[in-house]
Amino acid sequence: MIVSIAWKNFSRQGIRAILNVLVTALAMVAVVFNLSLYNGFQAQATRNMIRTDVGGGHYQAPGFDILTPTEWEDTTHKVPSALKKLSSAEKAEVLVQQGQLYPNRRLYPVQLRGIDIDQTLLDLPLDGLKKFDAKLGDVIPAVLGVKMAKKAHLKQGDTAVLKWRDRNGVVDARDVRVVDVVTLVNPRVDEGVLWLRLDHLRNMTQRMDEVSWVAVDEHHGNVDGMKFQSVEQLIADILYMIEQDRRYAKIFWVILVFLAGIGVFNTQILNVFKRQKEVGTLMALGMTPGRIVSVFTLEGSMAAFLSVFLALVLGTGLFAWFQSVGLDVSHLAESTIPVQEKVLLEIHPDEVAYSTVIIVAIMILISWLPVRKITRLDPTLALRGRAIT
Amino acid sequence: MDTLVKIEKVVKVYRVGDEDFTALHDISLNIEAGAFMSFVGPSGSGKTTLLNLMGGLDKPTSGNIFFENINLKDLNRTDLAEYRRKNLGFIFQTYNLLPVYSVYENVLFPLLLDGEKESAVRQKVLDLVEKVGLSDQVNKKPAHLSGGQCQRVAIARALVKQPSLILADEPTANLDAENSYQVLELMRDLNRQLKAAFVFSTHDEKVTKYVNREIGLEDGRIIWDKKRDGNGVLE
Numbered sequence: 181m182i183v184s185i186a187w188k189n190f191s192r193q194g195i196r197a198i199l200n201v202l203v204t205a206l207a208m209v210a211v212v213f214n215l216s217l218y219n220g221f222q223a224q225a226t227r228n229m230i231r232t233d234v235g236g237g238h239y240q241a242p243g244f245d246i247l248t249p250t251e252w253e254d255t256t257h258k259v260p261s262a263l264k265k266l267s268s269a270e271k272a273e274v275l276v277q278q279g280q281l282y283p284n285r286r287l288y289p290v291q292l293r294g295i296d297i298d299q300t301l302l303d304l305p306l307d308g309l310k311k312f313d314a315k316l317g318d319v320i321p322a323v324l325g326v327k328m329a330k331k332a333h334l335k336q337g338d339t340a341v342l343k344w345r346d347r348n349g350v351v352d353a354r355d356v357r358v359v360d361v362v363t364l365v366n367p368r369v370d371e372g373v374l375w376l377r378l379d380h381l382r383n384m385t386q387r388m389d390e391v392s393w394v395a396v397d398e399h400h401g402n403v404d405g406m407k408f409q410s411v412e413q414l415i416a417d418i419l420y421m422i423e424q425d426r427r428y429a430k431i432f433w434v435i436l437v438f439l440a441g442i443g444v445f446n447t448q449i450l451n452v453f454k455r456q457k458e459v460g461t462l463m464a465l466g467m468t469p470g471r472i473v474s475v476f477t478l479e480g481s482m483a484a485f486l487s488v489f490l491a492l493v494l495g496t497g498l499f500a501w502f503q504s505v506g507l508d509v510s511h512l513a514e515s516t517i518p519v520q521e522k523v524l525l526e527i528h529p530d531e532v533a534y535s536t537v538i539i540v541a542i543m544i545l546i547s548w549l550p551v552r553k554i555t556r557l558d559p560t561l562a563l564r565g566r567a568i569t
Numbered sequence: 570m571d572t573l574v575k576i577e578k579v580v581k582v583y584r585v586g587d588e589d590f591t592a593l594h595d596i597s598l599n600i601e602a603g604a605f606m607s608f609v610g611p612s613g614s615g616k617t618t619l620l621n622l623m624g625g626l627d628k629p630t631s632g633n634i635f636f637e638n639i640n641l642k643d644l645n646r647t648d649l650a651e652y653r654r655k656n657l658g659f660i661f662q663t664y665n666l667l668p669v670y671s672v673y674e675n676v677l678f679p680l681l682l683d684g685e686k687e688s689a690v691r692q693k694v695l696d697l698v699e700k701v702g703l704s705d706q707v708n709k710k711p712a713h714l715s716g717g718q719c720q721r722v723a724i725a726r727a728l729v730k731q732p733s734l735i736l737a738d739e740p741t742a743n744l745d746a747e748n749s750y751q752v753l754e755l756m757r758d759l760n761r762q763l764k765a766a767f768v769f770s771t772h773d774e775k776v777t778k779y780v781n782r783e784i785g786l787e788d789g790r791i792i793w794d795k796k797r798d799g800n801g802v803l804e
Contacts, residue, residue: 192669461665466654559626
């Protein structure tokens, strides 16, 4: 009986009820959308990092730190036999050295990154280097990422002088020819990086069989002389950066829930205030204060549950459309975030579930809070609409 | 006639700001079952307070009110709600209909509160709506009815459970003369048919022509208690 009374009251409130439900539903959609977008960013950044650089982790030379270029020459290591025997799909040997490029007579410090050209573990568009012999000729073939090419003002077919130091500290120089300019979705393997064949770089630096790290498909146990860095360790800075952004997302989440809550709270206060005479009448007709509170709280709860339903309808449509177009983040091409041009939502059911449960619980709670006043109303004043002023 | 309500030395004091205001002074009277009576007097004389106390909407400061030997003072809020639901019908000056409900639903509502199934009482409700002359308005909401029609709905709602006592607070105050007469005629007919006691509070002189007993109140005191004699004269 109470449910049917509450439903009649709620469904016949008209535009007030509709707006209440709509605002709450939109808040829910916005909350889930916001979280899912960050998930999408994080997932894509992680995927791209893994696909183009990290793989399943790195066995690094002792003391190697990608952020300390001055020590790269001192932190190389022979490839241990345990890693050597892995197939080209299971490992990618990488040697990193410093170099100075002189495009158009300007000095441009670069990272010389030599990679085993037969590896298939990492998804790098370096086919342009395959057609060259292992033996180094007069000109060093190199591949650049689009960003690097743009910053260095180089294009396919251009040559520039490259200087580097071999393992004995002797400086050498030779022409580098840009054989290909490729799109690399991960800025970390693009900006400032000159991609070379590993055999060429080893030859140039006289570091035969040496690597800075070996990217592997998974952890292959402890390897003498090499230190394993997990995926999480290698992308910790990106995850930290995204986690910082997620904090803003959570603040946004709280603000949206707060706004939706205020909407329902306001409606309920207005309900109790405007419907005092109705409350008084219900008391006169013999309804107990507890049952009246139940009716009003149920009305608020119905708004919350209808909001969930509406959010499901609106959200499904919105999310389906969004997945078909994605979010254009081409403006981030200049940043260090490894994302492609479009980011898609990544919906985590647990986040949807807890967001929904929390919002519904808050809606029900704030439906009930103002209605508690009813239990304290003087029926004679309520009948005249003067119990709450 | 059996005594339906017994009011015994009732005093009601309200706190107004820093001062006490005595709305009723030592009121004692009996109301018989099936009565058709009114409390008359100017504003502030205590009429509505007396009805509220009889209806269990308010409690006396001292004294007792018995309904069929039940002392209302002994009832808590939940018991008082049940007392009203089972025994009383209310008619208000401003009708106090539930605005989102139709005529039919307003009349049906007290029965639903009693736990009745709509299908079981549908005909009873429709019959009562017909009795108050609103068959053609049954699906309309109160906002689309005239004052007189609203008061008829309120009367039907008060009577639908066939309570033994109807408390009507200024039922004709918002009605024009013609509607007032119609409503009073209707209540008198229903009083005769259904044997429910009607107690009005009013300062409308038209009511005097209809009631069988009239109690005058002034400053919270009974100043007269007139009953209609065999010749139809109140004295």
